[in-house]
Every structure is written in structure tokens, then in C-alpha cells.
Amino acid sequence: MNQHIPYKIYLEEQEMPSSWYNVRADMKVKPAPLLNPATGKPLSVEELSPIFCEELAKQELDNDTAYVPIPDEIRSFYKMYRPSPLVRAYCLEKKLKTPAHIYYKFEGNNTSGSHKLNSAIAQAYYAKKQGLKGVTTETGAGQWGTALSMACSYFDLDCQVYMVKVSYEQKPFRREVMRTYGAKVTPSPSMETAIGRKINEEFPGTTGSLGCAISEAVEAATSQEGYRYVLGSVLNQVLLHQSIIGLETKAALDKYGIKADMIIGCAGGGSNLGGLISPFVGEMLRGEADYQVIAVEPASCPSMTRGKFAYDFCDTGKVCPLAKMYTLGSGFIPSANHAGGLRYHGMSSIVSQLYADGLLEARSVEQTAVFEAAEMFARVEGILPAPESSHAIRVAIDEALRCKETGEEKNIVFGLTGTGYFDMVAYEKYNNREMSDYIPTDEDIAKSLASLPVIPE
């Protein structure tokens, strides 16, 4: 194919996928089921339904349906910002003097600033369809809370966000975006829930944690008539919705006859990575193609590269079900790494199983190297990347430089999950050369892993 490849490949509106792809249908070894921590038994749709919307509980447990049609109402919303562009990084290639061809799927072209909106709108839709009044959730860095606020505003649903207190105070802009979209944003721990009051009493002046915010959001959902709890990553349903990233990426590559050699994504809970790689891994599982798939995680929170594949709580507060995943232990406290969205102790069960089965590799990278890549990318490609996304940029650059040594013209595809406009405090630290790296010791990790839950027989 000698045709010119434009800087940005935009699919036409009618080329947007009409179904999500459920990679579980093609997995020989299915991801392990969520367990009830009290009984050690797999959770049923009925057991999940008091917490999750019913349709979402069904999606969570459905390991068989390969293609799930995207409802028209969700497609209409998607059309406001999708198909998102697949960008040929001509300027980055030139800067690196690499023979590799670099492409990135850019998910930051919407006001939430990240891919999170893809699942937020789906979850809000099913909540509305079920006749609910609203949903509750937690947010740390704020990307998920922003996306959910936008989605709820669109469907006129009440949105209650428990925002980790330290972020609530230090990230007032994120908070105000959510409020502009009509969300009620509460600093966590609050005095509005029993668990919040208890924590405030035990730890006066605490600035909160994601685990605590999850606990409050779950309590708020289950204690209010017509509310359910929603989550922006880790879950199977979220990866299903995020498959639109990978489907569009593949459609855009196919349109120009490009065969990806390598697919790179940053990995926190796995929502972006799982969505990006699903259709490609599906081909691998069906024996139709082969790709090198790389998950990139921060060296400060290395769940895949240094964690254990075991059942663990999804949350620090231990109110959620048990999931089998690569984990550092639900009590693992990552150091102050600015890629807030990657500070998660575990990894989606789907991604974990694929990793265990050798379908993808994992790498960890250090923060300063990530910001170095982010700065270079911003300067040549004109997009200020989110710190999370910049983990993938780092490895894409490393691989492109390797191609320079070997002379290989590889097609490198990576996911650029979002923009860094609300992460300027981290950039400021980097600009001032005040940023440092932190890698947990083996002892840190062993200590945290020692308290993995015991599954009742």
C-alpha cells in the first residue's frame, strides 16, 4: 500500500462500530468469577443487582456473547466525540529519526479529557433505562468523576461523587467541572455516611483515600432508594464498553491496510488497555493474527510485574467482591505517583488472565522517564498528554528507538488515553526538576501481599 496516510485518520460516522466486542467469548480460559467474600461462592446477577444496575450485572457475568449491540441512545452520544482520531505521529517519528511508523489512538478529544466517557455514558444509560434516580461513585484523580458527571447530565440522572478529600482540595478545577455538569461532589471521608463518620472519628483530619471513597459511594448507593453504584475501571463490563477504542483502532488501520506489529497501552485498573487490545487479542485467541502487546505500569505500583495472581478485594475498604487478579494486596499504598489513574493495587481480571496466559507482556517505567517522554511528545505532537497516557508514550518511544538500531519499520500503535490539563501540578514539579522516582522494596510488597484474603471453602 503506497497511498498517503494522513496525520489523522478519522473514520466516518457510519463506520463507528455498532457493537462492543466481548473478548471473554474468545478466551479459552475465562476470567475467574467475582466471589462473595463471605461465602467464597461466585456472585449471581441477583446478588450483584442491589449494587449494580441489572443490565450491567448481566454484562459483568456474560462470558459468552461476543458482540453486544450498542444501544442507539449511546451511539448518539458517542457521535459527539467519536470516532476518535487515530493519529500518525509523523513529527515524533521525525524527532526520533526512527524507521518505525508510530500511531496513537487519541481518546482525549472530549471534555472529560479521557477514555472514561466511553463507559460512563453506557453505565448512565442502563441506569436511566432501569428507571433509577441516580448513581454514586468515587473519584481520585477526577477523570472518572468528570466523565460520569457528563454522562448523567446527558441522561438527566442524579450524580453523587465521593472525591478523595485531598484531591477535592488540591484539584478544585476538576471538582468545578463536575459541578458545572450538575454533579454533587462530596469530599471523602464525609459526615454523610456511617463509614465516613466512623473514619472521621477514628482518624481526625484524614485527607481520605480511594478505598474510603469507594466504601462511602457503595453505602450511599445501597442506602438510597433508586440509586446504584458505578465504577470506571477493573470490571468486565467496563472493558466491554471500552472495546470501542480497539475496534475503531483496528477499523482505521484496516482502512489503510496497516498491520500493527506492536500495541502498547498504559495499565492502571485495565480499562483503557483492555479496551484497546481486545479486538487484537481476539484475533490472537482465534489464531488469525499475532501481535506484540505491552501493558505499561508505573514502577511505583507494579501490580503485573511484581504482584501475585490471586483473589483479592477490589477496594482498600474491603466492601467490594473478591476478584482474581494480579495484585499488590488491597492494603498496598502507592507512593505519591502523579499518574493518579494508575495508582491501583490490582488489575482487571480479564487483563490478568490474558497476561497469565502469555498473550501480553508487562513493563514498568519510572515517573521521571515518563515525564521526559511526555514533554518530548507534547513539544513535537502538540498534545499535552495525561501522566497516565505518558507511560505508554515512554514505551512507544523506547521501542521506536530500538527500531532505529535494528532498522526495522515496525508499526507501533499506542493508546493516548487523555490530556494533562488538570495535571499541571505534576508537570510543574517536573519543570522545576523536583520530581523523583520511587520503587517499592520487595519487603513492602511482601508485607502487603501477606494480608491477601483467605477464601472460604
Add this chain to the structure above:
Amino acid sequence: MNQHIPYKIYLEEQEMPSSWYNVRADMKVKPAPLLNPATGKPLSVEELSPIFCEELAKQELDNDTAYVPIPDEIRSFYKMYRPSPLVRAYCLEKKLKTPAHIYYKFEGNNTSGSHKLNSAIAQAYYAKKQGLKGVTTETGAGQWGTALSMACSYFDLDCQVYMVKVSYEQKPFRREVMRTYGAKVTPSPSMETAIGRKINEEFPGTTGSLGCAISEAVEAATSQEGYRYVLGSVLNQVLLHQSIIGLETKAALDKYGIKADMIIGCAGGGSNLGGLISPFVGEMLRGEADYQVIAVEPASCPSMTRGKFAYDFCDTGKVCPLAKMYTLGSGFIPSANHAGGLRYHGMSSIVSQLYADGLLEARSVEQTAVFEAAEMFARVEGILPAPESSHAIRVAIDEALRCKETGEEKNIVFGLTGTGYFDMVAYEKYNNREMSDYIPTDEDIAKSLASLPVIPE
């Protein structure tokens, strides 16, 4: 034409205009020339060249060339974020229940967050081509400084930004974006220039003003070997570069056989408005078509609706040439209006002349009404607009509601110049219902206009 119009009309890369359009070539009454304040005589290219790059000085004075080819290097950069989408606001139409069709040209899809990048990259290119070491400029709200930083980083030019001290301190994120792109950002007034030291001495503790920052930037440019001063609005050259907005808008409309009835843009110095309307006004000037063109300005800084068409200084510091424009007087201090980019006492000479000749109308709108429109737009269209852009949204909504009354299916086109991610302090005020309106009294304006410069005979 009954074909389906997509949510977003993206022109193909090869459909991007290859020339800028200079509306001056079609104007019967040319915009009045810049004058040397000392002599009262029109400035020549030679006189402008110590301050501006030579090619830009030529563009500034060229009233004849209708189409100026866009150099390939600039086109390559444009391709990273252009053609920008023309969006059909289906969701806003539905929300308003209007028979009108609303379209907006979205210029916020790049990291600078606004249309300013279109001229920044052109000015940086000509500076590089002339063999300069760098450029200096001032920035208030920070959009222009950000755009220029990105452009200079791309061409490896030194970039020195004098940022109004109050913004430097209150908008640390904007400052850090500029620094990430390698710019040197100095709070103004500084101790680095003679004028800065003088002001600091006379007014200890001053938080600065745009006028002062301009004076410092001009001094820095003229006192360093290989530097020139660049400006992001008002000038003829800037409107030339920004014509790409209007050219793409027209091409996208033509592609789908849509005839605009009304074109609406916000107006501060006129860079966006002038660029958006140029090709349409060109058709009007040549007698080929007719449009209703509306410039929207803040009621707190109403240069067109309440100012005087006269020669005035472009800057508060009175170091720049005189321009004939609608002005409130260069000493006019707008109240604390959050649309920082619209807080300018004057208006581009081109836009002013077109307004004087009846080719466009002007309206002023109040801040709270603007944020009300911004909030509605954000919630239904999924884009958080800049306060500046929201002035155009306000009038587009008003006109769409008028169509609802009359039943007219008008095609309303407006310019969405940028995003509001760095304006959350203003949104917070609105969210907290702490925002108020301010309209200058007739006495305020008369007082400010009383000190218009006297032109030497």
C-alpha cells in the same frame, strides 16, 4: 439536499485551504493604516521591521493580495490539528426545540485550547525563516502565550512571555503549560526591563496589567539581538492567518450544500471574529451572497456597541503604533470580567471598518447570561466552552429561540474558539452563584474617551 449531515463534518487533509484569504483585497474602504504616533504618518515596512518580523510587517501593510499561499512548513503543523471540525449541534437544537440548524466551528481541539495557534505558528515560522533567535510577547489570560510557546517549541525558537503578574500567580497551570513547551515566563512588571523596573518603583506591589506587559515585551524584543515582538490579535496579519477558520467553515458548509443565514463570533481584539467571517464578508463585498454577521462583545467592555471609531493606541502603555478602530480609550480599565480574552479596549481595524460600513452588526451580552449559556452548552454538547467563546453561544441560543417563535429554519453558524479548562475559577463563581454583571456608565466611557491621542498634522 436531503443527505444526512453528520454530527461532525471533518474535511479531508487535502481539503485544508492552501492559501489564507486577505479580506482587505475586497474591501472598498480599506482599513486605515497604522500611524507613527510621533509623526502622525503611516508606518512603512522599514519602520515596522525593528519590532515585527519583516514578512509579517509586509503582510500587515498588504491591502491588495487576496490569497496568500500558506507555506508548507505551516501546513504540516496545521495538519496536526486541522482541519478542525464543523459540528452540527443536534443536541443543542433538541434541547432548545428550535427549527433552526446550529453549526459551530470548534477551534479548541488542540493543546493551546484555542484558535490562537493558527497565527502563532505562522508568526513563529516567519521569525525562524528570518533567522531570528526568538520572539517576545505578553499574555493575560494565557491562551496566546500557550499557543506561541507551542509554536516556538516546534520551530526551536526561544520564546519569552511576559505574563501579567496577577495571572502568573493565579493561573499557575497556564504558566506551567508554557514552561512545559520550553517558554521563559516572566511575571510582569519584572525587574528585567527598564519599564518594568520603573513601574515596580512607582507602584510597589502592583499586580501588573496587559499594557505594562506589552511595554516590557516590546522593550525585550528591541533590546536583544535577533528578537522580535509578536502579537496574537488586533493586527491585520493575525486576521489573515485566522482566515483559515472561515475558509474551512465555508468549505465544510459547501460540501454539504448548506447556506449559512447567520454567522456569529465573539469579539475581543477581533482575531477569531475576523478570521471566521472573512470569506463570508468577502462574498458580500463582491456582491455574491448575503449573510447576517454578528459580533458579540461583553457588556463590561463594549468597544463596538459603545465606543468611538477613532485613532487610538493599541496598548495601555502607549508604546505601540496608533490604529484606527472602535475604542473605549486605551486607558479604559474593564471590570473583573472573566472572559480575559475579550477585555480589550479596542477592536481590529479591519473589523472596525467592516462594522462602520454596515457589513456586520454588534451586540453586547452580560456575563451571567453568558455563563448560563455556557453551562447549557456544556451539558448538552459535551464541550466545556471558554468564557470568551460562550459569548457567541449566548447569541446563537438567543437567535435559535427566536427561530422557535417564528418557525424559521435558519442555518446559524458560530465560532467556538476554545475550551474552558483553565477558566474553572470563573465557572466556580458561577456554580456558587457569586457572579455578577457590570456595565460601565456613560461617564466611565466618556472619561476614558476624553484622552484619545491627538494625531499630529
